[in-house]
Each structure stands twice: as structure tokens, then as C-alpha cells.
Amino acid sequence: MTTLQELAMAVSSGNRKAAKALTIQALDEGVSPGDLVDLSLVPAMAAVGERFKNNEIFVPEMLIAARAMKESMTVLEPRLLAAGITPKYTAVIGTVEGDLHDIGKNLVSVMWKGANVQVIDLGTNVSSAKFVEAIREHKPQVVGLSALLTTTMPALGETVRVIRASDAPPVKIMIGGAPINQHYADEIGADGYAPDAGTAVDKILTLLGAI
Amino acid sequence: MISQLYGLAGQTLLEAIRRSSHELRAPCAGRGTCGKCRVLVHAASDSAFLESPSSIELEQLTSGEASRGVRLACLARFQATGEVAVELGDDGIAIPIEQLSVSVDLAVQYAAIESGHPLSIAIDIGTTTLAVCLVDIRANAVLSVRTEANAQKSWGSDVVSRIQSVRDDAGALAAMQRTIVHQLDRLIHEQLKLHGRRADELSQVAVAGNTTMLHLLVGADPSGMACLPFRPVFLESRCLQICEYGFKLPSACQLVLLPAVSSFIGADISAGVLATGLHRSEGMELLLDIGTNGEMVLGNAQAMFATATAAGPAFEGAQITHGCPGIAGALDHAGSGAEGFWYTTIKDAPLRGICGSGLLDLIAWLRRRGLMNETGYLDLPDGEKVFRPDPDLPIGLDQRDIRQLQLAKGAIAAGITVLCKHAGIAMGDITRVHLAGGFGYFMRPDSALDIGLLPPDLHGKVRAVGNTALKGALLTIACAEGISQCTAIAAAIETVDLATDQAFQDVFADCMLFPADEELALLSN
Numbered sequence: 001m002t003t004l005q006e007l008a009m010a011v012s013s014g015n016r017k018a019a020k021a022l023t024i025q026a027l028d029e030g031v032s033p034g035d036l037v038d039l040s041l042v043p044a045m046a047a048v049g050e051r052f053k054n055n056e057i058f059v060p061e062m063l064i065a066a067r068a069m070k071e072s073m074t075v076l077e078p079r080l081l082a083a084g085i086t087p088k089y090t091a092v093i094g095t096v097e098g099d100l101h102d103i104g105k106n107l108v109s110v111m112w113k114g115a116n117v118q119v120i121d122l123g124t125n126v127s128s129a130k131f132v133e134a135i136r137e138h139k140p141q142v143v144g145l146s147a148l149l150t151t152t153m154p155a156l157g158e159t160v161r162v163i164r165a166s167d168a169p170p171v172k173i174m175i176g177g178a179p180i181n182q183h184y185a186d187e188i189g190a191d192g193y194a195p196d197a198g199t200a201v202d203k204i205l206t207l208l209g210a211i
Numbered sequence: 212m213i214s215q216l217y218g219l220a221g222q223t224l225l226e227a228i229r230r231s232s233h234e235l236r237a238p239c240a241g242r243g244t245c246g247k248c249r250v251l252v253h254a255a256s257d258s259a260f261l262e263s264p265s266s267i268e269l270e271q272l273t274s275g276e277a278s279r280g281v282r283l284a285c286l287a288r289f290q291a292t293g294e295v296a297v298e299l300g301d302d303g304i305a306i307p308i309e310q311l312s313v314s315v316d317l318a319v320q321y322a323a324i325e326s327g328h329p330l331s332i333a334i335d336i337g338t339t340t341l342a343v344c345l346v347d348i349r350a351n352a353v354l355s356v357r358t359e360a361n362a363q364k365s366w367g368s369d370v371v372s373r374i375q376s377v378r379d380d381a382g383a384l385a386a387m388q389r390t391i392v393h394q395l396d397r398l399i400h401e402q403l404k405l406h407g408r409r410a411d412e413l414s415q416v417a418v419a420g421n422t423t424m425l426h427l428l429v430g431a432d433p434s435g436m437a438c439l440p441f442r443p444v445f446l447e448s449r450c451l452q453i454c455e456y457g458f459k460l461p462s463a464c465q466l467v468l469l470p471a472v473s474s475f476i477g478a479d480i481s482a483g484v485l486a487t488g489l490h491r492s493e494g495m496e497l498l499l500d501i502g503t504n505g506e507m508v509l510g511n512a513q514a515m516f517a518t519a520t521a522a523g524p525a526f527e528g529a530q531i532t533h534g535c536p537g538i539a540g541a542l543d544h545a546g547s548g549a550e551g552f553w554y555t556t557i558k559d560a561p562l563r564g565i566c567g568s569g570l571l572d573l574i575a576w577l578r579r580r581g582l583m584n585e586t587g588y589l590d591l592p593d594g595e596k597v598f599r600p601d602p603d604l605p606i607g608l609d610q611r612d613i614r615q616l617q618l619a620k621g622a623i624a625a626g627i628t629v630l631c632k633h634a635g636i637a638m639g640d641i642t643r644v645h646l647a648g649g650f651g652y653f654m655r656p657d658s659a660l661d662i663g664l665l666p667p668d669l670h671g672k673v674r675a676v677g678n679t680a681l682k683g684a685l686l687t688i689a690c691a692e693g694i695s696q697c698t699a700i701a702a703a704i705e706t707v708d709l710a711t712d713q714a715f716q717d718v719f720a721d722c723m724l725f726p727a728d729e730e731l732a733l734l735s736n
Contacts, residue, residue, distance in 0.1 A: 055610040058587055058617060060720040098438030100710035103719065124710070125439055150242065150375045151437035181244065183267060 003029055004036065007072065008044035014064030016071045023072040033079040037116055041069055045114025046201065053198030059107065062197065066110035087118040089208050092134045093144035094122035096155035101148035104177060107197035108144055115201050117142075117208075128155075128162035135168040142204055145190075147177040156180070157188035164189070172207045176200060213253065213296050218260070220292045224250060224284040228299075229365045229386060235299050236360075236536070238529040240367030240376050241285035245529060246271040248284040250297045257295035262288045309652075309677045311344060315351045315689040323348040328414030328463065332399055333684035335479060336391065336420030336428060337361060338370055338503035339527060339536065340649060342681045343398040345406065346688060348414070353685075354406050360536075362394045363387050363427065368529050369503050369521070370423040374437040388430040392457040395428075400459070415465040416453055417687045417694075419680040421477035421504065422446065425468050429456060436474040446471040448478075448698055467694065469684060470701040475519035480506050481701040482683025485693070487645045487676060490515065490700050494642030495634065497627065497669075498679070501567075502648040503527060505623045508704060509630040509641070515700075516633045518707040520626045525619035526567030526650055533606045535564030542569035542600060543653060545576055552576070554600045562606050568653040573600065573608055574616060575661035578725050585725045587613050620664040621723035626709060627666060628718050633707050638668035647679040660734055663726050667734060 001009075003026045010018035026036055048065045051057045080086070091112055095105050102124045109119050120138050122130060131143060143163065147156050156175050163173060174192040175185055185193035192207050194200035218227035225241045225248060228234070239245035249272075252258050258280060268286040269277060284297075315323075323329045329349035335342045341361050345354040366376040366387055376383040403410060418428065422443050426433040429451070435442040453466035469478035480500065489496045491512050498508040505520040528534030535541050540563030545554035554569070556562055565573065577583040577598060582591055589610045591598055599607035631638050644665070646656070656673040659665045665673060687693035709715045726734065 055614060056588060058614055058723060060723050061586060063717070063720045100439065102710070103716055106716065149371055149437060150240075151371055151378065155438075179242070179244065 004031065004040040007036070007040045008047075011041060011044035011068045011072060012047050012065055014061060014068050016068045019068040020071040020075060023075045027075070027079065033076050033083055034085045036076060037080070041072060042114065042116050045069060045111065048114070049111050049198035049201045051198075053196060059103075062107060062110070066114070069110075069114060087116050089116075089142070090118045090120065090138055090140040091142040091144060091204065092120045092122060092131065092138055092140045093146070094126035094131065094134075095124040095146045095148075096152060096159050097125055097127045098155050099147050099149055099152035100124045101146070101177075104148065104197070105144070105146040108146070108176060108194075108200045111197045111201045112144075112204060115205065117204065128159040131159055131163055132166045132168050135163065135166075135171055139169050140171060141208055142172045142174060144200075145173065145175045147175075147180070150179045153177075153179055153184070156184075156190075160188050160190055174200070174203060174207065213298050215294055216297055217294045218289040218292065220289050222289050224261070224282065224287045224289075224295075224297065225365065227289070228284060233299060234360075234362050234365055235284055236364045236368065237285055237366070238368035238372070239285075240372035243267055243283065243286050246283060247529065249276070249281050250284045250287075250299055252280045252282055252287075253296050253298065260289055260291050260293040260295050262290045309356070311353045311356055311682070311685065313346055313351065313353050313685055313689050315348050316691050318691050319689060320349060320351065323414060326414060328412055330403075330408060330412045331414050331688040332416040333681055333688055334395060334416060334418045334420075335482075335678055335681040335684060336395075336418060336424040337479070337648075337680070338373070338421065338424060339364070339368065341395070342678055343395060343402065344681060344685060345399070345402040345408075346685065348688070355402050356681075357398045357402060359394065359398065362390045368527065370421060370433075371437055371521070373423060373427065374433045377432065378434055378437070384427070384430060384432060387427050389457065391424075391428055396458045396460070410459070411461045411463070413460060413464040415467050415688060416458075416460070417467045417469065417684045419469045419477075419479045419482040419684040421479050422471045422474050423477075425471065425478060429468070441474045443471070443474045446473065446701070448694060467687070469687060469694070470698045472517060472701050472704045473706050475504070476506055476508075476517045476704065476706055478697075478701075479680035479683075480508060480517060481697050481704070482681075482687070483645075483647050483679035484508055484515065484683070484700045484704070485686055485697050486679040486682035487647075489645065490696075490703065492642075495636055495640050496643045496645065497630075497641050498645045498647060499623070499627070499651070500647040500679070501526060501623065501650045505619075505626065507623075507626055507630060509627070509634055510704075514634065515704045516630050516707050517704045518626050518630055518709055520622035520709065525615045526570065528564065528566060530615045531565065531570060531612045532609060533564045534570065534612070535566055537566045537568075537649070537653065538563070540564065541566035542573070542606070544655065545569060545572040545600060547576065547580075552600070562601055562604055564606060565608065566653075567650045568655065568658075570608075570612075570616060571654050571658040571662060571664065573598070574613065575658035577608075578661060579731060583613065583725070585727045587617050587723070587725060589613055616662075617723040620662055621719050624663055624666055624722035625715060625719040628722065629709060629712055629715060630707060632714070638666050641669060641672060644669050644673045645676045645679065646673055647676050649678070651675050652677055657734075661726065661731065663722065663724070667726060667730055670734060
């Protein structure tokens with residue numbers, strides 16, 4: 001097994017120590033930081049997303065894998081920065097106004113990072129005005145909106161409406177959360193919906209035209 | 212049970228049911244997402260009054276069901292005004308019957324004798340079930356207790372769905388209030404009649420319940436409690452004239468609402484603390500009420516911390532494919548014996564679904580047999596995807612159901628962990644766990660430990676204590692200081708918000724896992 005394959009294994013199984021050590025080893029072997037991301041971390045997290053989608057693994061394993069990826073990224077970031085390599089795509093994500101739940105949103109966020117998308121996380125209870133402001137500032141290709149309660153679902157529709165009506169640059173909008181389904185996404189005019197964090201990766205890549 | 216339902220063109224069957232004297236469990240409050248409000252429309256001629264099933268409805272029905280005339284009440288819409296005969300199904304929930312006793316203060320007894328109002332009523336309004344208890348204060352005796360499913364079930368099975376119903380429909384608040392008042396009033400009058408007593412003998416009706424239930428009882432708008440800043444209309448104890456709220460009771464009779472702590476920690480929990488005596492204990496004790504919400508209080512005479520988790524729906528069947536409440540035919544217990552795997556159902560009726568206690572037993576069994584690993588991955592022989600307790604019936608558990616259970620049990624175990632951290636104690640320092648509520652009564656503590664719903668350090672400390680909310684309400688009518696003690700408890704409890712706790716996400720994820728093999732072996736000793 002090559003070092004990159006070993007690193008991918010370490011990340012997908014959540015072995016933080018090995019992930020860090022193998023990242024350093026791969027760099028020492030002369031692998032470029034960009035290749036390390038594209039050929040090892042992204043496929044590793046894609047495999048995690050696939051297994052999550054198929055119900056083979058669950059939230060704990062996904063978070064553990066994300067932590068291992070973060071260890072690797074901590075080593076890589078200065079090198080990527082020095083080489084002037086930045087993710088090709090940017091996404092803004094947040095839980096809508098009135099709602100404090102953030103675990104679902106955090107899972108989508110780590111999986112998007114795993115697909116090498118730069119993610120700007122606005123946190124919870126984010127007003128539509130704040131989303132618009134962030135879109136102006138970061139010019140993302142995609143915005144992700146999350147809501148966990150049936151009572152905060154209406155804020156999804158409201159946020160979509162405000163973003164569309166604003167003078168912020170055009171952006172694709174994805175929504176998600178326990179009470180959401182495709183019918184609701186269509187109803188409020190969102191561009192995409194995903195029932196879980198694994199599918200959210202497929203969806204964002206489709207919206208980005210990246211696959 | 213066949214019911215005649217009159218509906219107006221444009222109404223759904225569920226809307227027609229809500230306006231009738233009938234009830235139907237509609238866990239998602241008619242959003243068309245849970246698929247649990249199945250009804251059978253018998254005659255083809257009746258079906259003509261209804262629009263044909265939409266694609267959204269058909270997605271949730273099997274082809275066999277669709278051809279037999281099964282409909283989802285929240286999606287089936289009248290296309291013409293008329294009457295249809297529908298079978299709503301027997302939904303009687305098994306509620307534990309407890310021996311309740313009361314010990315009335317002498318001063319309260321004397322006061323009852325002098326006032327000429329020797330009777331009182333204690334009530335617990337749960338989101339799913341309610342209990343009404345008639346007490347003879349003068350005779351120092353509980354005369355009887357009646358329990359029923361909360362008739363508001365047509366507006367959703369959890370508090371958020373009920374609140375959403377109020378937000379969606381201007382008439383829902385008044386309709387839900389009428390429904391609950393009518394139900395309680397009937398249960399009170401039935402018991403008075405049973406004992407040959409008169410309504411004018413009643414001195415007070417003391418009510419415990421979660422904050423939303425008490426709002427709905429008096430027609431206060433609960434909308435503010437479902438999103439930030441989660442503001443209730445009232446929390447404090449109230450003393451009202453009961454006849455002004457639609458009860459057919461004399462004006463001298465008072466309606467006393469017990470005090471709540473917050474939107475999520477209701478009067479049922481302050482009453483529960485009063486009943487268990489947690490507020491006077493020396494050692495750290497835990498009150499755990501796993502009803503439709505999972506509320507918990509950790510503390511002793513010095514300090515008390517409380518939190519709530521939205522864990523209940525999985526245990527009451529709402530998010531489990533074949534999940535159901537504790538109705539006849541629900542698988543309630545399972546395990547291994549000399550002859551291998553066994554299970555029992557409520558009332559020994561044919562298997563219809565799996566209720567909370569059955570879910571715990573089945574998953575504990577799968578874990579112990581190695582058919583599910585500690586991450587919750589289901590690994591059945593021959594590549595089977597569904598575990599069927601009875602191989603000949605379609606009822607079973609699949610991987611998705613286990614994931615739902617992991618979320619629910621993870622939330623409760625994480626809540627306990629976070630409370631311990633706030634109290635500055637180790638889990639092992641807890642001296643006693645009071646397991647309250649119907650689910651606590653039916654579930655096997657060993658199964659709860661086997662699946663990690665209760666952390667292993669609580670082994671040997673768990674005691675089912677029944678309906679502590681009702682027992683607390685009883686105490687407020689039996690003791691002169693009862694209501695003031697309950698108010699002091701509500702004031703002393705410090706609430707802990709899990710959503711803003713930085714450590715919660717990691718703790719929650721850890722608690723979703725099942726005990727490892729070594730931990731299981733330790734639990735067996």
C-alpha cells in the first residue's frame with residue numbers, strides 16, 4: 001500500500017495519530033500538498049460519505065473520521081497556503097433564524113470540507129440578512145440552510161426568498177434538516193435537498209457541475 | 212371500529228376527524244411525513260367523496276394497502292361534501308395502573324371538613340397520556356384513578372407538532388383546549404358518579420403537565436416556545452376559577468396549575484422532584500422522565516440542574532418503521548430463554564408493531580448476540596437486512612430504525628453526562644436514579660443499560676417510580692405546604708441548555724455508540 005492509500009485508510013477509520021504521521025511522511029516522500037488532498041483526503045472522505053449514506057456507519061464514525069482529516073489538514077494548511085493552493089469552490093452554511101440545532105449542519109460542513117470545498121460556517125440562529133451579507137463577502141457558489149424543527153422550517157422559505165430578492169451575487173441554495181423533504185425544497189424554490197450528510201456531498205458536486 | 216365521518220369539500224380526513232368526536236393518532240400533525248395516520252375507507256362508493264391518492268400519498272402506502280382502500284388521513288382530501296365510513300383502528304394505549312396512596316395533613320383534613328368541600332382532583336396531562344385521580348381529603352384516601360390517551364393526538368404526537376398546529380391554523384388552539392377540557396371534565400364526572408359523589412364537594416383540581424400542555428389547557432398561546440427565544444406566556448403557579456375554562460364544575464372549585472421551570476422543564480418535572488424527594492436528598496440523585504420528551508433533573512438538597520432532550524418520539528414509535536405506542540399487539544418484551552429467542556406482546560394480541568420497551572429489549576438482544584456491533588451496524592446471518600421477531604410476519608427492525616434509536620438514546624445518555632459535568636460530579640457519584648413515566652415503568656432497566664441508554668455507572672441504582680408528576684400533584688392537595696414547596700423547587704432548579712454546550716456534540720456522538728463487548732460482560736456481573 002502506498003503512503004497515500006495508508007493515509008486514506010487512517011482518515012476513513014478515524015485514526016488521528018496515524019493520519020498526522022502519514023501526512024508528514026507523504027510530504028517527506030515528496031508528494032505535493034495538492035495531490036495529498038486530491039488523491040488521499042478527498043477519496044477517504046468520499047468513502048466515509050458513501051458508507052454513511054448506505055447506513056453502514058453513523059454519526060460517531062463520521063465525526064471521528066472528520067477529526068482525523070483535521071489532523072492531516074493542520075499539517076497541510078501552511079504548505080497549501082505557501083503553494084498558493086486554495087479550494088476551487090466556496091460554500092456558506094448556517095442554521096436558520098430561531099433554531100439552535102447545529103449537529104446536522106456541522107456534519108454537512110465536515111463532509112463538504114472533505115470534498116475540498118471551502119466552508120464558511122455562520123453558526124446557528126442566522127438571520128436572512130446575515131446570509132445575504134456573507135454571500136456578498138465570500139461570493140460562494142452554494143449556500144446551505146439547515147432547520148431541525150417544524151416550527152423553524154418557515155424560516156428556510158423566508159431566507160430563500162430574501163437571498164433571491166437581494167442584490168447579492170447569484171448562488172445555488174441547498175436545504176436540509178429532519179422535517180425537510182424534496183417536496184418542501186421544491187415548494188420554497190431551493191435548488192437542492194439532501195436527506196443526509198453523505199448525500200449532501202453528491203448534491204453539492206452536482207450543483208457545482210463538478211461530477 | 213367503523214366511524215362515520217362528515218367532511219366538507221376541500222377538507223382532509225384528518226381535519227374532519229379533528230372536528231368530530233373521533234380521534235386519530237397523527238404523530239407528525241398532518242404534514243404527510245410519518246405515514247402513521249392510516250385509515251381504511253371501506254366502501255368503494257365512499258371513496259368517490261375523496262380525491263384519488265396523490266403521488267406523495269402513494270409513496271407511503273404499499274400497493275396492497277392502496278388497493279384495499281387504506282388512506283393517509285392527513286393527505287386524503289374530500290372532493291365533495293359528504294359522509295364516509297372509515298375504520299380508525301383500536302388505539303388504546305396500555306398505561307400502567309399504579310396503586311396510589313395519599314397521606315393528608317391533619318390541617319388540610321380539618322380545612323376540608325370545615326369548608327364542606329371534602330374532595331379534590333389531581334391531574335397529570337402528558338403529551339401522550341393523561342391521568343385523573345379523585346381524592347377524598349376528609350377520608351384520607353385515593354378513591355380512583357383514570358388514565359387515557361391524550362385526545363389532542365390528532366394534532367401531533369409531540370409538543371413541537373402541537374405548537375406548529377397552533378401556528379398553522381388559527382382555530383387549532385381553541386379546538387385543542389376544548390378537546391382536553393372536555394376529556395378531563397368527562398373523566399372527573401365519571402369518577403364522581405362512580406363513587407356517588409357530587410361536583411359541589413370538590414375544592415380544587417391540581418394539574419401538573421409540561422409547559423405546553425398547561426398552556427393548551429387554559430388556551431394560552433404556546434407559539435413562543437417553539438423557536439428562539441423560547442418564551443412561554445406563563446410559568447408560575449396559577450389559581451383559577453375552573454368554571455371559567457369550560458369545565459362543568461361549580462364556581463367554588465379552583466383550578467390550580469403547578470409551577471414550571473422553563474418552556475422545556477414543566478410543572479410535571481417540578482412535581483416529580485417533589486414526589487421523589489430529590490430536593491431533600493443528601494446524595495446526588497437523578498430523576499429521569501422518558502416520556503414524549505426526555506427531561507432529567509440531577510441534584511440534591513444543595514443544588515439541582517435540569518435539561519430536556521427531544522428523545523421520546525423514537526420510543527413511542529413515531530420514527531421507527533414498525534414502531535407504535537403501547538397498544539394491544541405491540542411487542543413489549545423480548546429476550547433469550549432455554550428455547551431460544553422469545554417475545555411477548557401487549558394483551559397477548561397478534562404482533563402489530565414494536566413499542567419502546569420492546570425496541571430496547573430487541574436491540575439489547577441483537578447487541579448481546581453479536582448481531583449488531585458497538586457502532587450499531589446490523590450484521591444478520593445470510594445477509595438479511597431486517598430482523599423479524601416472527602419470520603412469518605413483515606414486522607421488523609432495520610438499520611435505519613437502529614440509527615433512529617441511537618439518536619434518541621444518545622441524546623438521553625449525553626444529557627445525563629452533561630448534567631454531571633455541570634454539577635461537578637462523576638457519573639458514579641449518583642446514588643439513585645428515579646425512572647419516571649410510563650416508559651420507565653414498562654422498560655427493563657437491564658436492557659436500557661445494555662444499549663447504553665443509561666450509562667453503565669448507573670447499574671444497580673435504577674428504580675421505576677411510576678407517574679411522579681401525578682404523585683407530585685397529589686402531594687400539593689394533601690399537604691398544606693405542597694404548592695409552596697413545589698414553587699421553591701421550580702425556583703431552585705437551574706436549567707442547562709444542551710444546544711449551547713460546547714462539549715455536547717462530542718458527548719452526544721460518543722453516547723450514540725453501544726457498549727463494547729468488555730463493558731457488556733461487566734454489566735452481566
